[in-house]
Amino acid sequence: MDLVIARPEGLYCPPGDFYIDPWRPVDRAVITHGHGDHSRPGNQHYLCAEPGAGILRSRLGADINLQTLPYGQTLLHHGVTLSFHPAGHVLGSAQVRLEYQGEVWVASGDYKVEPDGTCAPFEPVRCHTFITESTFGLPIYRWQPQQEIFEQINAWWRDNQAKGKASVLFSYAFGKAQRILHGIDASIGPILAHGAVEPLNRVYREAGVYIPETRYAGDIPRNDPLLRQALIIAPPSAGGSSWMRRFGDYSDAFASGWMRLRGTRRRRGVDRGFVLSDHADWPGLLWAIGQTGAERVMVTHGSVQVLVRYLKEQGLDARGFVTEYGEEDDASTSGEAEA
Amino acid sequence: MKAFAELYLRLDATTSSNAKLQALQDYFTQAPAEDAAWAVYFLSGGRPRQLVPTRLLRELAVRLSDLPEWLFEESYQAVGDLAETFSLLLPESEHSSDAGLAYWVEEQLLPLRGLAPNDLAERLPPLWAQLDRNSLLVCMKLITGSFRVGVSKLLVTRALAQLADLDAKQVAQRLVGYTDLRHSPTPEGYLALIAPPSAEEHAQRGGQPYPFFLAHALQQPVEQFDALLGPVGDWQAEWKWDGIRAQLVKRDGQLWIWSRGEELVTERFPELHAIATCLADGTVLDGEIVVWKPDTRTDAIAVQPFALLQQRIGRKTLGKKLLADAPVALLAYDLLEWQGEDWRNRPQYQRRQQLEQVVGNCAASVLQLSPVLTASDWNDLARQRETSRSLGVEGLMLKARESLYGVGRTKDMGVWWKWKIDPFTVDAVLIYAQRGHGRRASLYSDYTFAVWDAPAGSPERSLVPFAKAYSGLSDAEMRSVDALIRKTTIETFGPVRSVTPSMVFELAFEGIALSKRHKSGIAVRFPRMLRWRQDKPVEEADDLATLQGLLS
Numbered sequence: 092m093d094l095v096i097a098r099p100e101g102l103y104c105p106p107g108d109f110y111i112d113p114w115r116p117v118d119r120a121v122i123t124h125g126h127g128d129h130s131r132p133g134n135q136h137y138l139c140a141e142p143g144a145g146i147l148r149s150r151l152g153a154d155i156n157l158q159t160l161p162y163g164q165t166l167l168h169h170g171v172t173l174s175f176h177p178a179g180h181v182l183g184s185a186q187v188r189l190e191y192q193g194e195v196w197v198a199s200g201d202y203k204v205e206p207d208g209t210c211a212p213f214e215p216v217r218c219h220t221f222i223t224e225s226t227f228g229l230p231i232y233r234w235q236p237q238q239e240i241f242e243q244i245n246a247w248w249r250d251n252q253a254k255g256k257a258s259v260l261f262s263y264a265f266g267k268a269q270r271i272l273h274g275i276d277a278s279i280g281p282i283l284a285h286g287a288v289e290p291l292n293r294v295y296r297e298a299g300v301y302i303p304e305t306r307y308a309g310d311i312p313r314n315d316p317l318l319r320q321a322l323i324i325a326p327p328s329a330g331g332s333s334w335m336r337r338f339g340d341y342s343d344a345f346a347s348g349w350m351r352l353r354g355t356r357r358r359r360g361v362d363r364g365f366v367l368s369d370h371a372d373w374p375g376l377l378w379a380i381g382q383t384g385a386e387r388v389m390v391t392h393g394s395v396q397v398l399v400r401y402l403k404e405q406g407l408d409a410r411g412f413v414t415e416y417g418e419e420d421d422a423s424t425s426g427e428a429e430a
Numbered sequence: 431m432k433a434f435a436e437l438y439l440r441l442d443a444t445t446s447s448n449a450k451l452q453a454l455q456d457y458f459t460q461a462p463a464e465d466a467a468w469a470v471y472f473l474s475g476g477r478p479r480q481l482v483p484t485r486l487l488r489e490l491a492v493r494l495s496d497l498p499e500w501l502f503e504e505s506y507q508a509v510g511d512l513a514e515t516f517s518l519l520l521p522e523s524e525h526s527s528d529a530g531l532a533y534w535v536e537e538q539l540l541p542l543r544g545l546a547p548n549d550l551a552e553r554l555p556p557l558w559a560q561l562d563r564n565s566l567l568v569c570m571k572l573i574t575g576s577f578r579v580g581v582s583k584l585l586v587t588r589a590l591a592q593l594a595d596l597d598a599k600q601v602a603q604r605l606v607g608y609t610d611l612r613h614s615p616t617p618e619g620y621l622a623l624i625a626p627p628s629a630e631e632h633a634q635r636g637g638q639p640y641p642f643f644l645a646h647a648l649q650q651p652v653e654q655f656d657a658l659l660g661p662v663g664d665w666q667a668e669w670k671w672d673g674i675r676a677q678l679v680k681r682d683g684q685l686w687i688w689s690r691g692e693e694l695v696t697e698r699f700p701e702l703h704a705i706a707t708c709l710a711d712g713t714v715l716d717g718e719i720v721v722w723k724p725d726t727r728t729d730a731i732a733v734q735p736f737a738l739l740q741q742r743i744g745r746k747t748l749g750k751k752l753l754a755d756a757p758v759a760l761l762a763y764d765l766l767e768w769q770g771e772d773w774r775n776r777p778q779y780q781r782r783q784q785l786e787q788v789v790g791n792c793a794a795s796v797l798q799l800s801p802v803l804t805a806s807d808w809n810d811l812a813r814q815r816e817t818s819r820s821l822g823v824e825g826l827m828l829k830a831r832e833s834l835y836g837v838g839r840t841k842d843m844g845v846w847w848k849w850k851i852d853p854f855t856v857d858a859v860l861i862y863a864q865r866g867h868g869r870r871a872s873l874y875s876d877y878t879f880a881v882w883d884a885p886a887g888s889p890e891r892s893l894v895p896f897a898k899a900y901s902g903l904s905d906a907e908m909r910s911v912d913a914l915i916r917k918t919t920i921e922t923f924g925p926v927r928s929v930t931p932s933m934v935f936e937l938a939f940e941g942i943a944l945s946k947r948h949k950s951g952i953a954v955r956f957p958r959m960l961r962w963r964q965d966k967p968v969e970e971a972d973d974l975a976t977l978q979g980l981l982s
């Protein structure tokens with residue numbers, strides 16, 4: 092029997108009578124991670140992996156009805172055994188394992204296979220059916236080791252400093268920003284964070300993740316010489332806004348997996364594009380799918396058709412799942428359907 | 431190759447001229463002369479023809495990347511650039527060749543031309559395996575003849591001039607003909623570009639033209655001209671001809687004709703050869719080649735539409751009929767060399783005076799003077815400009831009387847303004863969309879537009895395509911149009927989608943002519959999108975009658 096089906100409200104588990112990452116309000120919502128497209132307000136009950144609680148509360152409100160479960164522990168609900176396993180995507184991100192009458196399904200949410208030190212690394216979970224994302228489901232997407240990207244960012248920052256320019260780095264505020272902060276060389280200079288990034292830094296620090304000292308960018312007066320030494324982390328939406336004017340002469344950059352293509356890099360109109368994603372690249376997707384041992388793969392948001400066709404040709408029973416995920420990585424940079 | 435690939439990426443990554451200039455200087459400072467020679471060649475537009483057929487490259491790439499062909503195709507659709515797709519899909523190389531650009535071009539790439547498919551299949555994979563990903567991208571661009579990067583020749587000129595502490599004009603002069611297919615870049619050639627000036631240099635020019643001085647668009651309202659330009663008397667006003675910009679060089683008893691792309695076009699215009707007999711050696715004229723013959727209606731000799739000239743441009747052989755149908759003349763408007771001396775540093779009015787004498791002393795009817803217009807004030811001139819369309823010209827040129835003859839679009843030695851008449855405009859409906867290339871690869875950014883074939887209210891009218899355009903929208907607008915296209919797609923054929931007509935755009939174009947090749951019977955020049963008329967339903971778009979009305 093199908094342990095997960097697509098319903099207008101979201102991915103639904105019939106025997107357990109709950110939803111995974113629903114996009115419309117429901118009674119029981121199991122949440123894979125705190126990105127806005129996967130965790131939405133308005134549900135009666137929330138369940139998430141324990142390390143994700145802080146994020147969920149900070150984004151959906153301290154008063155949500157939230158139950159948590161440590162990675163690897165099980166919970167029995169209407170005969171369905173449920174457990175969370177690290178997805179390596181952002182702090183608290185989890186794959187959801189469901190077992191019912193000998194059938195095992197795993198819903199991945201979003202995942203990344205390279206460990207990054209800011210969240211528990213991805214753990215493959217054996218299952219019969221694997222529900223995978225496919226954000227970067229084309230073979231053109233292959234990531235360099237993150238350390239190489241951090242070196243590039245360090246070099247760019249140093250170079251700007253030498254020219255007396257501020258370094259404004261756009262990245263998604265939750266997850267990517269903290270991963271960058273965790274990975275770069277903080278001894279280079281002062282680090283400032285946009286108002287959308289700073290609260291999340293706090294949550295990460297409280298969870299025991301090393302995030303170097305950051306200052307709220309709004310506290311620094313315009314034309315303060317400190318700005319010309321600083322790295323400023325801001326969400327993409329800050330680009331082109333009047334908020335940017337305070338930095339005077341600056342160089343800007345964008346950190347995203349989409350930066351892999353020259354076309355999207357140039358359309359962003361920034362000085363530099365750093366190829367850094369919190370999603371699995373093409374080899375990562377195939378590796379993860381292989382590790383589950385699943386014979387059946389349900390593909391959600393991203394290059395659904397491509398990945399389904401490819402997996403079918405590899406002899407798997409693959410199908411697409413229509414979902415409303417995929418807005419988090421700033422869909423406007425890709426132009427491709429990501430929902 | 432690595433250094434050149436890095437330069438390519440730096441140039442590609444920025445839109446700032448200063449950053450580009452810096453990148454060029456960094457490269458040229460460290461590059462050996464033999465590599466720099468080729469870099470100048472590629473950066474200033476030199477492009478050897480495609481070395482390996484695309485089909486073969488695709489087959490090889492599919493095999494090496496170990497992907498099914500459809501997946502390679504999907505990837506290409508997402509990337510939008512074949513060379514880049516190759517560089518992303520071929521297995522990442524463990525090696526990275528330190529050999530320079532010259533070695534790569536001369537020893538590895540150029541010898542590929544004309545090889546049998548089997549030989550290519552054997553030679554290419556080990557060749558690619560020596561390159562890191564960025565070098566591979568550039569290498570593929572060179573192999574497919576699609577190397578293009580956003581630097582102007584002027585910028586390359588400036589970089590070299592600063593490097594060698596030379597006048598940019600001098601470098602530009604030396605660069606003329608550098609990208610000719612017949613000549614292959616050499617270290618000696620590069621060193622000559624940046625060598626200190628010499629006396630013989632001037633004498634050894636042969637048929638070399640001067641770099642063209644280009645005009646800037648003037649878009650302010652005429653009321654501001656007094657404040658902006660000063661009195662009308664400081665300016666030389668002429669018609670802006672709609673022809674082919676050309677330089678006529680007469681030296682050593684010989685005549686050379688160069689087009690603005692610095693292409694030698696002497697053979698294309700045999701009727702102009704008569705000018706050789708009445709110009710003294712050491713004379714260079716700048717002007718416009720136009721079709722010049724009696725008008726069918728008025729019988730007065732006048733300039734004919736560009737469409738007529740265009741018929742000649744594409745042809746390899748010029749038949750008698752074509753020469754009779756579309757005879758050309760040169761309308762001269764500047765004198766760059768006289769009695770073997772470079773006149774570009776003399777003021778416009780002096781050059782003009784001398785030009786009038788030179789043309790006056792030449793009896794060839796195919797050499798005419800582009801007339802100077804006189805006006806009492808700017809408004810007077812504006813009134814004369816209103817007659818442009820009926821005269822078949824694009825508007826006016828304004829040249830400061832005191833200005834020198836600069837290089838390219840420089841402004842430091844005086845300015846030429848083109849004061850064009852407003853373009854034609856129509857409201858048209860988007861019916862097909864195609865993915866863009868390069869920067870716009872993942873967006874539907876190239877559109878085909880249609881107008882109605884009958885007026886509103888006609889019982890069975892349909893949309894006929896008449897123009898393609900791909901520019902003029904902001905990135906944000908383009909994204910929303912792109913989203914609508916995906917939503918309203920009727921059919922997809924390869925990179926093209928047909929859509930349910932729902933979007934109206936105001937299109938502008940410069941010229942309009944009858945055409946048998948187009949379904950609509952009409953061809954327009956330089957169509958472009960002015961704005962998205964979200965206020966207009968498709969029923970209110972223009973019809974063919976509107977276009978035909980513009981034909982007169």
Ligand SMILES: [Zn+2]
Binds near residue numbers: 129
């Ligand atoms: Zn996510």
Ligand SMILES: [Zn+2]
Binds near residue numbers: 129419
């Ligand atoms: Zn997602």
